[in-house]
Amino acid sequence: MIDALAKQGTLRFTDLSKAIPDISAKMLSIALRNLISYDIVRREAFPEVPPRVEYSLTEKAHSLYPILQCLFEWAKDNMSKKQ
Numbered sequence: 001m002i003d004a005l006a007k008q009g010t011l012r013f014t015d016l017s018k019a020i021p022d023i024s025a026k027m028l029s030i031a032l033r034n035l036i037s038y039d040i041v042r043r044e045a046f047p048e049v050p051p052r053v054e055y056s057l058t059e060k061a062h063s064l065y066p067i068l069q070c071l072f073e074w075a076k077d078n079m080s081k082k083q
Contacts, residue, residue: 001031002040002057003072006065010056040064 004019005011011019017028032055035041040061046052057065 001028001035002061002065002068005041005055005057006062010054012052012054016055 001016001020004016008015008019013028013032016032017023017025020028023031032041032043036043039058042056042058044054044056046054
């Protein structure tokens with residue numbers, strides 16, 4: 001989710017669920033709530049009809065992202081190797 005938001009910028013809930021195909025709507029909602037509470041993801045609701053909500057990374061998350069990229073690369077390199 002953090003990777004998708006870092007690469008694509010601001011996304012709506014349905015766009016996030018498409019970016020992470022194996023996650024259920026319930027688990028995506030829970031993960032978003034947790035990331036919002038830790039000030040990693042920003043939620044912006046627009047007073048429109050129909051309502052529109054967008055998610056983006058906070059400055060705190062942008063500073064964390066390079067570290068996560070290293071972790072993603074390590075996992076990709078090491079998780080595919082047979083033990």
